[in-house]
Amino acid sequence: MQTIWAEQALVGDRWAEAVSVVVDDSGRIASVTEHASPAGVRVGVLLPAPVNLHSHAFQRAMAGLTERRGPSGRDSFWTWRQLMYRFLDALTPEHAEAIAAFVQMEMLEAGYAAVAEFHYLHHRPDGAPYDDLGEMSARMAAAAAQSGIGLTLLPVLYEQAGCAGDRLGPGQVRFGNDLDRFATLLGRADELVGALGADASVGVAPHSLRAVSRPSLAAAVALADGRPVHMHIAEQVAEVDEVTAAYGKRPVEWLLANHDVDQTWCLVHCTQMTADETAGLARSGAVAGLCPITESSLGDGIFNGVDYLARGGRFGVGSDSNIRIALSEELRTLEYTQRLQYRGRNLLVTDGRSTGRSLFDAAVAGGAQSVQRQSGRIAPGCWADLLVLDTTAVDLEGRRGDSLLDSFIFAGDDRLVGELWSAGRHVVRGGRHIHRDAIVGRYRRTLHGLRDLL
Template sequence: MIKHYFSDILSGGRWLQDLLMTVDPSGSIISLSKGSSSEADHSHTGYAVPGMANVHSHAFQRAMAGLAEFSGNEADSFWSWRNVMYSFLGEISPDQLQAIASQLYVEMLKAGFTSVGEFHYLHNDTDGQAFSNPAEMSDKIVAATLETGIGLTLLPVLYQYGGFGAMEPKAQQRRFTHSLDHFVDLVDKLQKRVPDVAGMSIGVAPHSLRAVDPEALMGLLNTISADMPCHIHIAEQNQEVEDCVNWSDQRPVEWLNNNVDLSDRWCLVHATHLVPNEIAAIANSGAVVGLCPITEANLGDGLFPASEFMGQGGRIALGSDSNILISLAEECRLLEYGQRLNLQSRNILGSKNASTGERIFLEAVTGGHQALGRPGKSGLEVGGQGNFAVLDPLHPSIIGKPKHTVIDSWLFAGDNSVVKDVAIDGKLVVIDGHHSSEEVIKERFGKAMTELVASL
């Protein structure tokens, strides 16, 4: 058993004081009661909040952050950025992938993320052929999570085609592609590892409607268990919407809603460009929309209609996608600020007479854990998991502020340095802003970056 004392803790949506949390060896919270620091293994003077799930990450892209910000001869877009990404990933080795992912996951933990949904599509060797171990690259992602301690929902990606209508994949996409049969074999192999890897679960990710044909999508859904998380990129770009209409006479979310059982197992990543009937369909289905505001802003995707969606009871979660910047506070901040700029008003996503930041944060905690197949593990309550972050009460963005403004002060006026301690399953992995392995991991990441940049 591990016991933590908190001077202040956000539990059940309320701030409580002087609580002793007991966490069993599995990481489950078995009691929350009044107590003192003298009774605890770890004493925290600060503001404890639930750990956040990061529902959408492409780990390898952390290494190319900043390399696609040089304008070309023509107008830049998601599609020109994608060409830079293809050029970059051509040489990444398994060991380099682990080095990049480990660095990324340390940064996530220090930002307050305690679990990650790795939307993993870098499967094959540099020549496009499968490794002798088809799970070679997936195993490196798993190794990175074991090294850092972050919880993992691994989302291997089915990627077949280069565009709608079974378009032949480009040469640069050869590291992604799978047949359905080989993909199902990979998922089965990964599922067999779950009992041996603490904090790991498996979902699936048909990449997008443009990259997976309907027959394979239906075949995959008929093969996997009914409760397995299923994530998909959808309606991220206007061109994607137009191409989908040309292919099917339906918009992407419209097609998905008409052809699959859209339910709470689904996470629709981005879903940026929606019309009212699609907003209502997602909200009514119980599916989560995985929003990645930093990446969506960086790529010029557009603004998700968050006010309308959340107003209809729609569920949201947060991800870091291309990982150009890892900041939980900035993801929340940009989500709200995008709505403010679009609607020319303030406190768009908050409840009346309540904290805007707190609503965004708690909605994303709940939606994020649902999307990663961890719905019972999202809150600091008995029966939940001992995953939390402690905010520094002496940080300039928080010090002296009323308690009901702490989350707002962190998300709208702070950054990663507000996060003091982080625990996974009750075990501290970040203490005073420091991860015990970060120096070794950073050195290995630096070596990988030097090698990769030299190969460009």
């Protein structure tokens, strides 16, 4: 049993004083007591820690390598993707594990307690499966075992190179599976992730309307059988145009009309939606998986955040390309894109709360929903996914209540994260991951090896 005592804690929908949280040996919160005497680990501000709902771990090692224009003189998401495919050809399972452990460590230090890994790197560079079909899934699980992050692995179904059903080409063949092999892979992922512990889980990720056929999408949803379903959708204008030409409807419009999209779904990006699609997605109860740093980096567009929240829509945030692992910056960028779009301030505010509080609450609730994780609240029975802000930091001096979150998101950065527990695992202490030296050392060796190969 662990006891954490906080001067202030966000308990339910309000701030509470002198809060004692007891965590049992399973990693769940056993009790929450207000106005308690100090005992155990003593902290200033205790918060529920969110889920990073969308990550491609291997792309962390690409950060900073794609900031030059291509030979055409104009760069876009599509030219970035070609560079990503070339990078993929050099990655071994050992590389993938080291990169994943490093990026998971960064996520924990940034304030995320768990991650949904949208995992599509399955096979050898030539597309041939490894001797163990789940080799790359095993590497993601091994990384999580070292980092201590709460892992939801989302094996990706990727079967075609576009809506016309074209065969996968160079760079994509490592992703490819037919339905039978995907079902086998999903079963293997269940075995591997199940060994991590009770807070680890598996969902299903049909990559996109471009990359799976209509029958295969329906089959993948059936395979999920109520587990989380995550899917890229409506990220780029060219994607929307291709789907519209092939399906007769825009991506979100078609999906909502042809599938029972509900609270088990997470639709990632949605940066190209009409007003009707925005309203429909909000009504569905699904989570919009927003990745504002990556969406800015790739020039995707701006999510219809103001309209979506006004209609009761739910969202969470993810680091996607992992060019930056920064919880506070994801939330800040989300609000700032709305300010640029609408030329106003404090736009994503709900229920009379401050902007920082509104963003944080929504991201915590939406992230937990997106992976069906029993977290997102400091309450008995929930996983002890807990985040501590360092109240000795100058940016938090004299702050209380909502202003703590406003200062964290808009004036500070992730250096304000002091402690973090993931399902009771105390993996960040004094702002530093407990295995940082070993994880960073292995990652450095991996980068040197990749540099030689590239």
